[in-house]
Amino acid sequence: xxxxxxxxxINVPGINTFDVYRSKGGYAAVEKALKTLTPEEIVExxxxxxxxxxxxxxxxxxxKWSFLAKPEGVARYLVCNGDESEPGTFKDRFLMTxxxxxxxxxxxxxxxxxxxxxSYIYLRGEMMPQIRILEKAIxxxxxxxxxxxxxxxxxxDLELYVQPGGGAYxxxxxxxxxxxxxxxxxxxxxxxxxxxxAGLYGCPTxxxxxxxxxxxxxxxxxxxxxxxxxxxxxxxxxxxISAGGNLKRPGVYEIELGLSAEEFVYGDxxxxxxxxxxxxxxxxxxxxxxxxxxxxxxxxxxNNEARLMSYESLSxxxxxxGTMLGSGGFIAYDEDQCIVRNTWNFARFYHHESCxxxxxxxxxxxxxxxxxxxxxxxxxxxxxxxLLVDVSKKIxxxxxxxLGDAAAWPVASAIRHFRDEFEWHVTSAYEATxxxxxxxxxxxxLNAVVA
Amino acid sequence: xxxxxxxxxxxTFSPELKAKFADVVSRxxxxxxxxxxxxxxHLVQAEYGWVSAPAMDAVAEYLSIQSIEVYEVASFYTMYFxxxxxxxxxxxxxxxxxxxxxxxxIMEHIEQQLGVKEGDVTEDxxxxxxxxxxxxxxxxxPVLQIGPEYTFYxxxxxxxxxxxxxxLRRKAGN
Ligand SMILES: Cc1cc2nc3c(=O)[nH]c(=O)nc-3n(C[C@H](O)[C@H](O)[C@H](O)COP(=O)(O)O)c2cc1C
Ligand code: SF4
Numbered sequence: 077x078x079x080x081x082x083x084x085x086i087n088v089p090g091i092n093t094f095d096v097y098r099s100k101g102g103y104a105a106v107e108k109a110l111k112t113l114t115p116e117e118i119v120e121x122x123x124x125x126x127x128x129x130x131x132x133x134x135x136x137x138x139x140k141w142s143f144l145a146k147p148e149g150v151a152r153y154l155v156c157n158g159d160e161s162e163p164g165t166f167k168d169r170f171l172m173t174x175x176x177x178x179x180x181x182x183x184x185x186x187x188x189x190x191x192x193x194x195s196y197i198y199l200r201g202e203m204m205p206q207i208r209i210l211e212k213a214i215x216x217x218x219x220x221x222x223x224x225x226x227x228x229x230x231x232x233d234l235e236l237y238v239q240p241g242g243g244a245y246x247x248x249x250x251x252x253x254x255x256x257x258x259x260x261x262x263x264x265x266x267x268x269x270x271x272x273x274a275g276l277y278g279c280p281t282x283x284x285x286x287x288x289x290x291x292x293x294x295x296x297x298x299x300x301x302x303x304x305x306x307x308x309x310x311x312x313x314x315x316x317i318s319a320g321g322n323l324k325r326p327g328v329y330e331i332e333l334g335l336s337a338e339e340f341v342y343g344d345x346x347x348x349x350x351x352x353x354x355x356x357x358x359x360x361x362x363x364x365x366x367x368x369x370x371x372x373x374x375x376x377x378x379n380n381e382a383r384l385m386s387y388e389s390l391s392x393x394x395x396x397x398g399t400m401l402g403s404g405g406f407i408a409y410d411e412d413q414c415i416v417r418n419t420w421n422f423a424r425f426y427h428h429e430s431c432x433x434x435x436x437x438x439x440x441x442x443x444x445x446x447x448x449x450x451x452x453x454x455x456x457x458x459x460x461x462x463l464l465v466d467v468s469k470k471i472x473x474x475x476x477x478x479l480g481d482a483a484a485w486p487v488a489s490a491i492r493h494f495r496d497e498f499e500w501h502v503t504s505a506y507e508a509t510x511x512x513x514x515x516x517x518x519x520x521x522l523n524a525v526v527a
Numbered sequence: 528x529x530x531x532x533x534x535x536x537x538x539t540f541s542p543e544l545k546a547k548f549a550d551v552v553s554r555x556x557x558x559x560x561x562x563x564x565x566x567x568x569h570l571v572q573a574e575y576g577w578v579s580a581p582a583m584d585a586v587a588e589y590l591s592i593q594s595i596e597v598y599e600v601a602s603f604y605t606m607y608f609x610x611x612x613x614x615x616x617x618x619x620x621x622x623x624x625x626x627x628x629x630x631x632x633i634m635e636h637i638e639q640q641l642g643v644k645e646g647d648v649t650e651d652x653x654x655x656x657x658x659x660x661x662x663x664x665x666x667x668x669p670v671l672q673i674g675p676e677y678t679f680y681x682x683x684x685x686x687x688x689x690x691x692x693x694x695l696r697r698k699a700g701n
Contacts, residue, residue, distance in 0.1 A: 151556070163622045163661040194556075201569060201606045202662055204677035237554040242565045242604025245660065259564035259596075261603040277559055320624040320665030327666050364623055364661075405665070407624050421623050425660055431603075 078345070079306060081294040081314050082287070083330045086174050092209065094216035097177040105296040106222055109185045110230045113296075118189035122292060124300030126312035131157055131248075131285030132363060132403040134387050137292075138300075143272040144190055145280040153281040154192040155257065156183060156289055158199040158206075159241060159248035163364035163425060164405025167316035168286035170328040172199075172206045176213040180236065182289035184222060185296055187234050190282055194235050197286075198253055201240040210238045245429035249477050250283040252431065263431050264477035285403075287316055308334030311386035315404055322410035324348040337361075337383040337390075338375050341408065354410035357515050358494075361390055362402020364422050365482035367489030368415070369399050370518035380522055395489065411515035415497050416508075419490040420448035426483030437480040440471040444487055451498060454505035461498050465491055494518070538581040540589070544574055548589060560590050564600055568607055573675035577608035605659065606674075613648045613655035615695050618672050619683075621658035625668035633669045634658055636685045640692055653699055654692070 090096035097103070109118055123138030144152060156179070160168040172179055179197070187195045199207055214236050217223045225233050239257055241247045247256045251265035254276050275281020291313060295303045304312045311333035317340070320326045325348045331340065341356065342349045350356050359374040360366060377383055378397040383390065390401045409418065427441035444467050450456050468484035475481070491498055497516065501508045540548070548567050555562040567590065571582050583597040590597075601607045608616070617637060621630050634645075637656050641649055648655045664670045667681035671688075680691055 160663045161661055164624050164665050166663040166665050166667075169663045196554075200663070201565070201604070202672060202677050204675070205679070235554075239554075239562075240566055240569055242568065242600070243606035243659075244604050256565065257562060258559070259561035259590075259592075259600065261599055277556065318666060320668065321627055360623075407627075407665070409627060413627050418623055418627065421621075421626050425622050428660055 078330070078332045078335070079314065080330045081303075081306075082171065082178065082290050082316065083175070083328075091175055092173075092177070092213070094177060094213070094220060097175070098220075101297075102177055103181055103217075103222055105293045106181055106184045107228065109188055109296050110228055110232055115189045115191060118185065118296065121295055121300035122189070125291075125295040125303040126300075126307075126310060127288065127291055127295060127303070128311070128387065129285055130287035130291065130315065130404070132162065132365070134401065137284065137288050140272070140284075141190060141282060143270070144282055145273050146191065147280070151194070151277075151279050152190055152192050153276045153279055154183065154187045154190050154195040155250075155253065155276060155281060155283045156195070156197040156286055157248065157250065157253060157283050158197055158203065158286045159245075159253060160203075160286070161200055161245040161248050161429075162403050162405055163422070164320060164360055164407040165318055165363050165403045166320070167318040167328050167404060169203060169206060170318070171286060171290060171316065172203075172210060176206075176209050177217065178290045178293055179210070179286055180213050180217050180223075182292045183236055184217075184227070184234060186282075186284070186289050186292050187236075188232055189292075192282075193233050194237070196237050196239050196257060196276075198239045198241060198247075198257055200247070201242050204240070207238050207240055214238070244431075245425075246431045246477075246479060249479065252477070253283060254281065261431070263433050264479075266476055306332050308384065308386050309388055311388060311401075315385070315401070317385065317404040317406050319347050319406040319408070321406075321408040322351050322354060322413070323408050324351045331385055333386045334389075335385045337385055340385055340406075341375075347408070350408065350410050352410075354412065355515055355519060356408060357411045357413060357518050358409040358415060360399075360405070360407040360409075360486075361385075362400045363405035364407070364425065364486060365478075366400040366402040367395055367398075367485050368418075368493065369397075369489070370493050372519055372522050373397055373493065374399075376522055378522065395485070396492075399489075412512055414452075414512045415490055415494040416448065416452050416501050419487055420445065420452045422486045423448050423483065426479065430479060430483070431477075434475040434480065436471045436474045437483065440467050440480070441483045443467050444483070448487070451501045452508075454501070454509045456498075456502045456505065458499065458502050460502070461491060461495065464488075536579070536581065538575075538579065538585045540571075540585060541574075544570060545589070552590075561592050561596070563590060564592075564597065565604070568597075568601055569675070572607060576614070577611050611648070614653050614699060615655075615673055617654065617656040618659045618662075618674075619656065620660070620662045620664070620668060620670050622661040624661070624665035625670060628668045630658075630669045633671075633683050633685070633688060636688055637692075640689065653696065 128134040247262040252262040356371040423445040472484040669683040
């Protein structure tokens with residue numbers, strides 16, 4: 077069985093309460109960190125662990141922490157990003173619902189390491205139940221002396237608050253999140269300055285994903301070097317993958333990075349294959365923003381090597397034939413799914429969620445949605461396909477925040493790998509409204525598709 | 528596009544509600560009370576069912592900010608209702624992962640059962656429904672949520688939707 081660092085005790089009855097969590101070794105990382113380590117030593121352990129941000133970008137957490145400015149007499153903040161709105165991603169909600177103290181423990185250790193005395197956990201507003209769960213966990217931890225003034229008699233003070241958003245995907249982008257936490261519209265800021273220099277209220281701030289912060293707990297307990305032994309290459313440790321779509325057993329799985337993609341989809345310990353005896357057509361491996369891949373290219377790289385669930389292997393082949401691990405939001409599409417419809421659905425999502433600050437994103441996402449809608453509903457033209465590629469290229473790289481790229485990539489990749497399906501929507505427009513294109517050749521052995 | 532809807536009903540917050548506001552404001556450094564805006568708007572909506580212009584004006588006054596600062600926020604975020612809704616607002620996820628496991632048929636069924644279009648309110652004032660974007664429950668789709676507590680209903684079928692609607696009717700005493 078694979079090692080579990082985050083979800084090991086997930087099935088223990090009452091693990092959501094302080095007492096049961098503590099009886100399973102919970103809050104040992106707080107004791108170790110506050111009583112035996114200096115903030116610098118904690119940052120060093122996190123660096124050694126090789127932990128990379130679990131929110132999507134995969135930026136090394138220890139390095140991010142070491143960039144935090146420390147001017148005299150200025151408050152520093154740690155803000156946990158629990159906005160979790162990337163389609164396909166539902167791991168943070170799961171973690172906070174079932175084992176909330178793991179996040180609280182991670183927040184205490186991380187805040188101590190960064191020298192923050194007030195920290196916020198920003199959750200998307202729809203997570204009202206999780207807000208209640210976390211507030212209860214915070215109250216319990218505080219009552220036991222793990223939060224508040226003079227924690228465990230060490231002289232370290234920390235107040236922890238949960239902040240709800242208002243329903244906006246863009247607030248997952250870290251500077252939009254900070255704007256939102258300041259009570260404003262979620263318009264991303266122009267960088268630089270980066271939050272590490274000027275973040276919340278203009279003060280040095282670190283923003284980290286829920287899972288990244290939770291991972292600090294096993295890193296401190298076992299040591300960064302031990303953590304780094306798990307996984308493969310620069311993809312160290314374990315990762316939560318939230319698997320949805322047409323799977324026999326969807327859900328949240330903690331995997332050791334480097335697990336084979338095939339094992340993840342078909343293995344008994346994981347998703348157990350495709351639901352209803354269907355075949356796999358396509359996969360979005362890391363949340364809606366990453367390039368979609370046909371089944372064959374997802375399971376094998378272009379060099380016919382087994383694809384692994386790791387940052388490097390998933391991006392093997394670049395955007396031509398690879399994708400990204402992203403947030404770990406895994407979506408499986410069976411043979412009955414229409415790629416054009418799915419691409420239109422995602423384009424609508426990004427158009428709806430664009431904050432509207434940059435014209436390429438605001439106008440481009442709307443344009444792509446409109447063109448995809450007409451392709452899906454049988455009014456498309458052949459030239460629409462290249463028009464979409466053109467629009468997506470004009471958005472990519474030309475916006476303030478990466479939402480523009482995130483909107484462009486799913487469209488560009490769908491056309492790159494499924495162009496014949498788009499063309500069929502034009503040449504057989506009526507038929508395309510009555511049936512779907514099917515599996516076609518998307519699961520064929522690779523040498524047959526890649527000339 | 529949403530627009531702020533006016534109403535003649537003046538709004539004065541109850542002492543209980545104001546106590547909740549004060550608790551929120553205490554979470555931020557002095558002078559940063561504007562940070563309380565989103566949570567306070569949630570509290571207002573939970574109390575009144577929606578956020579009217581007078582309610583926003585009262586929030587602005589409470590937080591010592593301009594009304595426009597409240598309007599621009601309330602209209603940016605999708606969770607705030609700028610006009611009255613049904614007592615139960617059924618919000619169905621319509622994004623990719625839910626769509627491929629049958630979100631559209633569920634929305635069509637809800638529309639048929641309630642007899643109102645997306646965004647409209649049933650005659651008895653009990654229900655509204657709308658499609659919303661990804662709710663981070665992609666493994667358990669189709670899903671819907673109902674505020675103000677944002678309770679989730681997962682793995683929806685037409686039958687489970689029917690049961691939910693009749694349960695809510697009973698709960699409301701109809
Ligand atoms: C449009 C957009 C949405 C994002 N949504 C999230 C999110 O929901 N949760 C998250 O942790 N990071 C999200 N991110 C990434 C954050 O900007 C940031 O990189 C991350 O929170 C850093 O934490 P990490 O280093 O621990 O991953 C998003 C980024 C963009 C551009
Ligand atoms: S890229 Fe889109 S979402 Fe990001 S700042 Fe520009 S308009 Fe807003």
